[in-house]
Amino acid sequence: MTDTTSNKMWGGRFAAGPDAIMEAINASISFDKRMAAQDIAGSRAHAAMLAATGIITDSDADAIREGLLTILSEIEGGSFEFSAALEDIHMNVEARLKEVIGEPAGRLHTGRSRNDQVATDFKLWTRDQLDAFDAGLVALIRALLGQAEAGADWVMPGFTHLQTAQPVTWGHHMMAYVEMFGRDLSRVRDARRRMNESPLGAAALAGTSFPIDREMTAKALGFDRPAANSLDAVSDRDFALEFLSCASICAVHLSRFAEELVIWSSAQFRFVALSDRFSTGSSIMPQKKNPDAAELIRAKVGRIFGANTALMMVMKGLPLAYSKDMQEDKEQVFDAADNLMLALAAMEGMVRDMTAQRDNLAAAAGSGFSTATDLADWLVRVLGLPFRDAHHVTGALVGMAEKAGCDLPDLTLEQMQSVHPEITNGVFDVLGVENSVNSRMSYGGTAPAQVRDQIERWKEILA
Numbered sequence: 001m002t003d004t005t006s007n008k009m010w011g012g013r014f015a016a017g018p019d020a021i022m023e024a025i026n027a028s029i030s031f032d033k034r035m036a037a038q039d040i041a042g043s044r045a046h047a048a049m050l051a052a053t054g055i056i057t058d059s060d061a062d063a064i065r066e067g068l069l070t071i072l073s074e075i076e077g078g079s080f081e082f083s084a085a086l087e088d089i090h091m092n093v094e095a096r097l098k099e100v101i102g103e104p105a106g107r108l109h110t111g112r113s114r115n116d117q118v119a120t121d122f123k124l125w126t127r128d129q130l131d132a133f134d135a136g137l138v139a140l141i142r143a144l145l146g147q148a149e150a151g152a153d154w155v156m157p158g159f160t161h162l163q164t165a166q167p168v169t170w171g172h173h174m175m176a177y178v179e180m181f182g183r184d185l186s187r188v189r190d191a192r193r194r195m196n197e198s199p200l201g202a203a204a205l206a207g208t209s210f211p212i213d214r215e216m217t218a219k220a221l222g223f224d225r226p227a228a229n230s231l232d233a234v235s236d237r238d239f240a241l242e243f244l245s246c247a248s249i250c251a252v253h254l255s256r257f258a259e260e261l262v263i264w265s266s267a268q269f270r271f272v273a274l275s276d277r278f279s280t281g282s283s284i285m286p287q288k289k290n291p292d293a294a295e296l297i298r299a300k301v302g303r304i305f306g307a308n309t310a311l312m313m314v315m316k317g318l319p320l321a322y323s324k325d326m327q328e329d330k331e332q333v334f335d336a337a338d339n340l341m342l343a344l345a346a347m348e349g350m351v352r353d354m355t356a357q358r359d360n361l362a363a364a365a366g367s368g369f370s371t372a373t374d375l376a377d378w379l380v381r382v383l384g385l386p387f388r389d390a391h392h393v394t395g396a397l398v399g400m401a402e403k404a405g406c407d408l409p410d411l412t413l414e415q416m417q418s419v420h421p422e423i424t425n426g427v428f429d430v431l432g433v434e435n436s437v438n439s440r441m442s443y444g445g446t447a448p449a450q451v452r453d454q455i456e457r458w459k460e461i462l463a
Helices: 008-013 020-026 029-052 058-077 089-101 103-107 114-150 170-195 214-220 230-235 238-264 292-315 324-353 358-365 372-383 387-404 413-417 425-429 433-439 448-462
Strands: 155-160 163-169
Touching (some): 089 103, 114 238, 155 433, 238 324, 292 324, 372 425
16 A cells, blocks of 8 residues: 555645644554454445435445455454554554545545544544443452352451451352442443433534434444434534443452452451462462463453543543544543453453362451440340440450460350349350351341342343
């Protein structure tokens, strides 16, 4: 393909081509070539519509369609020569189309502008990424459901402030992340529905005088409808911002889980064993097994947040309709999408491969006076104490156990009665961790029966 020094697509308005600096700052082909398939799909839909409405002949439309398929094959095969002098993917494809089919190529751009063309391409690309995002979340949720089902009744410590709080179950903890990623899934699907309007046919900003059929092109490209305002259609990047917003919130969830995996896989916790596939060794310490995949997921948040902030800063001061600033939208989204999908895939792999250390979880579940709340609840329920009084009695018993170097179930009845004489042997029925988790039968609670109900609910949602 010929690489010219002046950009003929600009027409007669400019006598000379841009110099090297202008070319470097103006060109976007180095990154927007990723939208080649979407650009060609949009052009094929546009050409078919132009023929159906009688704006161009069927023979020209056929030539355009075949030429575009040839170009797509060249791009996918790696033989297409991209030119920075032609600025972007749209002009690269159009210039090559003229080389392939000649005069009919010049009729493709009838009734459209690069403004609606790029908005359409970018929407199509982002929609594809939302679909991939959706699939990645579903796969991760299924992996978490597998872990939850296997350990629905395995006891472990629940934490607040990273201090032992109350016993919970492994299944309950896994299902907490199912809920988190489930909200991400809801946001992704909501964003996809909202963005699925076609900008194609909005032209530069005011629509076109040609009798185009925007419903036809919208349907051909899988959009629900054409965008209703041409000014908004070419200047809207909400779909990209929503993608980055969804990605940012999901990245927070991924990072929180990654942090727990880093802690849980440490020698001090030994709650989980991560597979060799998602761990590395040390160059000097042979005993080390580092949770590098989890740590890298934790770090990806910065890049995704940064992309979100960067695009908001690009868009915040732009008047309607199109400004060249908007060329800076794609690199941010491309980078965030790449890192998000990598993080999702890595997390799914870690979750599927990891092994919960049941004995270690159970041992830790009973430490740190984790059943103190169960004791307080028993004092309220059986002895009728006001909760604040029960809290005080329980605190005194925790202090006694701590001083004796034992846990609450290890205190004798006499020791307990020295704090409150009405305590009976029945108190020991609630002090075991198994009894504690089995008693938490409120909706959404940690009782294994509740956990299994939530697992089934999510299976139905995904089905």
